[in-house]
Amino acid sequence: MIRKVIVKKSRTWLRLDRSKTVSSPEHTQDLRQGFEFASQWRLMWWKFRKHKLAMIAVPVLLLLYLSAIFCDFLSPTLPTSRFADYKNAPPQGIHFYDKESGFSLRPFVYGMKMEMNKETFRRQFTTDKSKKYPLHLFVKGDPYSFLGLFPTTTHLIGTGNPDAPFFLMGTDSLGRDLLTRILYGARISLSFGIVGVLLTLALGLLLGGLSGYFGGFVDVVIQRLIDLLICIPTIPLWMALAAALPQDWTSVQLYFGMIIIFSAINWTDLARVVRGKMLSLREEDFTLAARLGGASNLRIIRKHMLPSFSSYIIVIATMAIPSTILGETALSFLGLGMQAPAVSWGVLLQDAQNLQTVAHEPWLLWPAAFIVVSVLMFNFVGDGLRDAADPYK
Amino acid sequence: MLTYISYRLLQMIPLLFVISVIVFVIIQLPPGDFLTTYVEQLRLSGSDVDASTIIQLKAQYGLDLPLYGQYWVWIKNIILHGDLGMSIQWNLPVSEVIGDRLLLTLLISVISLILIWIIAIPIGIYSATHQYSWLDYAFSFVGFIGLAIPGFLIALLLVYFVFNLTGLSVTGLFSPEYEGAPWSWGKLLDLLPHMIVPVIIVGLSGTAALIRITRGMMLDELSKQYVITARAKGVSERRLLFKYPVRLAIHPLVSTIGWTIPALISGEAIISIVLNLPTTGPILLKALMVQDMYLAGSFLLILSVLTVFGTLLSDILLAVVDPRIRFGGTRS
Numbered sequence: 001m002i003r004k005v006i007v008k009k010s011r012t013w014l015r016l017d018r019s020k021t022v023s024s025p026e027h028t029q030d031l032r033q034g035f036e037f038a039s040q041w042r043l044m045w046w047k048f049r050k051h052k053l054a055m056i057a058v059p060v061l062l063l064l065y066l067s068a069i070f071c072d073f074l075s076p077t078l079p080t081s082r083f084a085d086y087k088n089a090p091p092q093g094i095h096f097y098d099k100e101s102g103f104s105l106r107p108f109v110y111g112m113k114m115e116m117n118k119e120t121f122r123r124q125f126t127t128d129k130s131k132k133y134p135l136h137l138f139v140k141g142d143p144y145s146f147l148g149l150f151p152t153t154t155h156l157i158g159t160g161n162p163d164a165p166f167f168l169m170g171t172d173s174l175g176r177d178l179l180t181r182i183l184y185g186a187r188i189s190l191s192f193g194i195v196g197v198l199l200t201l202a203l204g205l206l207l208g209g210l211s212g213y214f215g216g217f218v219d220v221v222i223q224r225l226i227d228l229l230i231c232i233p234t235i236p237l238w239m240a241l242a243a244a245l246p247q248d249w250t251s252v253q254l255y256f257g258m259i260i261i262f263s264a265i266n267w268t269d270l271a272r273v274v275r276g277k278m279l280s281l282r283e284e285d286f287t288l289a290a291r292l293g294g295a296s297n298l299r300i301i302r303k304h305m306l307p308s309f310s311s312y313i314i315v316i317a318t319m320a321i322p323s324t325i326l327g328e329t330a331l332s333f334l335g336l337g338m339q340a341p342a343v344s345w346g347v348l349l350q351d352a353q354n355l356q357t358v359a360h361e362p363w364l365l366w367p368a369a370f371i372v373v374s375v376l377m378f379n380f381v382g383d384g385l386r387d388a389a390d391p392y393k
Numbered sequence: 394m395l396t397y398i399s400y401r402l403l404q405m406i407p408l409l410f411v412i413s414v415i416v417f418v419i420i421q422l423p424p425g426d427f428l429t430t431y432v433e434q435l436r437l438s439g440s441d442v443d444a445s446t447i448i449q450l451k452a453q454y455g456l457d458l459p460l461y462g463q464y465w466v467w468i469k470n471i472i473l474h475g476d477l478g479m480s481i482q483w484n485l486p487v488s489e490v491i492g493d494r495l496l497l498t499l500l501i502s503v504i505s506l507i508l509i510w511i512i513a514i515p516i517g518i519y520s521a522t523h524q525y526s527w528l529d530y531a532f533s534f535v536g537f538i539g540l541a542i543p544g545f546l547i548a549l550l551l552v553y554f555v556f557n558l559t560g561l562s563v564t565g566l567f568s569p570e571y572e573g574a575p576w577s578w579g580k581l582l583d584l585l586p587h588m589i590v591p592v593i594i595v596g597l598s599g600t601a602a603l604i605r606i607t608r609g610m611m612l613d614e615l616s617k618q619y620v621i622t623a624r625a626k627g628v629s630e631r632r633l634l635f636k637y638p639v640r641l642a643i644h645p646l647v648s649t650i651g652w653t654i655p656a657l658i659s660g661e662a663i664i665s666i667v668l669n670l671p672t673t674g675p676i677l678l679k680a681l682m683v684q685d686m687y688l689a690g691s692f693l694l695i696l697s698v699l700t701v702f703g704t705l706l707s708d709i710l711l712a713v714v715d716p717r718i719r720f721g722g723t724r725s
Contacts, residue, residue, distance in 0.1 A: 243681035244422035
């Protein structure tokens with residue numbers, strides 16, 4: 001009898017799910033019953049969906065990561081190619097309308113003329129409206145190897161004319177296109193967050209798990225280690241350790257060296273949460289039941305404990321990504337992290353370090369905008385996940 | 394209470410020992426020792442170093458000893474003589490280079506801390522009592538930005554916008570005429586307006602965090618039964634609020650000092666580099682760049698030790714405020 005009712009109710013829910021109408025009170029009641037049948041992850045998704053900022057942030061982040069992956073195709077040129085005639089050129093606007101020829105569906109950019117400012121003796125660029133360069137999709141340009149797999153010369157957008165200026169975000173003091181460099185920099189900066197957090201996660205899970213599950217001496221040692229790491233101000237410690245990395249290391253070695261430094265310092269937050277959860281779950285009846293049933297330590301942890309706090313781990317890991325990205329940016333910005341031939345957002349911001357350059361070439365601050373957006377978006381997602389982490393609340 | 398404090402003090406000794414070992418290891422990380430770099434530098438600048446000076450310096454810093462011996466000499470010099478070693482870059486004892494700068498770092502951090510309290514607690518209480526009002530949303534939004542964007546980026550953008558709008562540069566802590574001058578009233582008065590920008594930027598993320606914590610605590614407290622009971626008995630809203638929930642919400646003030654201080658000092662280090670303040674940050678960076686490791690190590694050591702004492706202070710304060718901790722502490 002009871003089972004029949006349940007089946008009937010779940011059917012109502014299924015129908016509701018398809019029709020997507022949940023407004024009337026009658027439907028809300030059905031919805032509430034639907035919750036009783038949904039899995040934990042499904043409940044979390046429903047709750048996450050309600051967090052509007054997080055729902056905006058997810059597509060933005062996806063877009064950022066996709067453009068980091070396909071940066072070589074998306075960028076108009078190469079991060080190393082220099083345009084000697086266009087050093088410190090300001091960003092160009094894309095136009096559709098011209099006074100002489102009127103409106104054109106094909107967008108175009110104007111040429112640029114360099115002049116010496118007679119008062120300040122600085123080189124300045126002005127738009128040269130006599131020259132127009134129409135923009136095309138899939139133009140031939142500098143050769144590169146797409147995703148490192150096969151060589152090609154096709155870029156998503158450009159003028160197709162190697163001498164024409166096309167700098168949507170301006171150029172730096174060596175005449176390199178900033179947009180291209182930001183897109184390439186996204187590869188290092190954004191991946192650093194993910195890879196760094198993965199290693200932090202591994203360390204935090206391992207040490208926090210050991211600490212919480214075994215207790216006693218192991219616990220005391222690991223807890224004291226955490227106390228110790230919290231006592232040392234992180235940024236000076238990062239700086240000291242990063243400065244100790246050998247100077248002759250390649251970019252790849254530096255990248256992983258820095259990831260190791262970050263993880264070695266940042267695992268403490270995660271370890272504390274894991275330990276706390278372990279301590280409380282250890283006392284639960286289901287753990288005792290599993291142990292009486294003869295399950296091994298590893299099996300109890302993996303099969304019975306881990307699933308009940310994995311959502312919290314995801315939340316903390318998501319919250320740790322932006323701080324890892326910022327850490328890399330900060331160190332590279334100071335000149336202690338990634339070094340010049342490698343391009344990351346922090347390396348790019350090095351150019352904007354002094355007031356003089358920022359005042360004259362404010363477009364050099366563009367990487368900061370990308371950093372701020374990606375960090376904010378990660379925080380929104382983390383916030384949404386935190387609200388959703390315990391869907392039974 | 395005394396037993397609790399002495400217990401905590403005893404606990405600090407191994408902590409300080411391990412911190413000093415870590416710092417010593419960091420000092421030793423770059424290849425070669427400081428003496429070879431020092432002698433090399435003097436040779437490059439043309440002045441020859443006679444062998445007796447080298448031998449004397451070697452003995453003073455125990456460089457001919459094995460590593461643990463070197464550590465022993467280093468820590469003995471610090472504890473007994475307050476001698477932190479030589480800075481090769483400045484050719485001065487480290488303590489002379491550090492002095493003033495450390496004071497300014499501490500000054501900025503402490504003022505930021507006080508500012509954080511003054512700003513965050515009332516806002517947190519307001520946001521909790523006016524949950525979902527537009528001001529609550531506004532504070533949450535500002536808090537989000539304060540938490541998400543690091544101080545050095547805010548500093549960078551602020552420097553740009555202030556310069557762009559007013560043509561003023563907000564970098565530095567002193568007007569040019571006071572820069573190298575000894576301390577005086579004039580210099581102190583000159584310092585105050587210059588501190589406003591750094592203090593605000595350093596305190597921003599801490600403020601955002603504390604607003605969130607206070608708001609959360611207040612919301613938890615306000616939904617408790619004693620509040621409902623008091624309201625049912627006709628206690629006025631103001632009295633109801635300040636009698637119990639606010640007192641509890643002030644609790645994180647004390648309990649978060651432990652991690653707020655290292656965060657402030659950390660943040661100050663990098664913000665001061667962007668704003669070009671004469672504090673520890675820029676000199677630490679420069680020391681690391683040229684591998685002036687005694688100087689860099691000393692900064693790390695002193696900042697860490699200060700943090701340990703700050704945490705101790707907050708734990709003692711917490712024990713004063715909260716008897717549960719006091720008694721729990723003595724039992725274990």
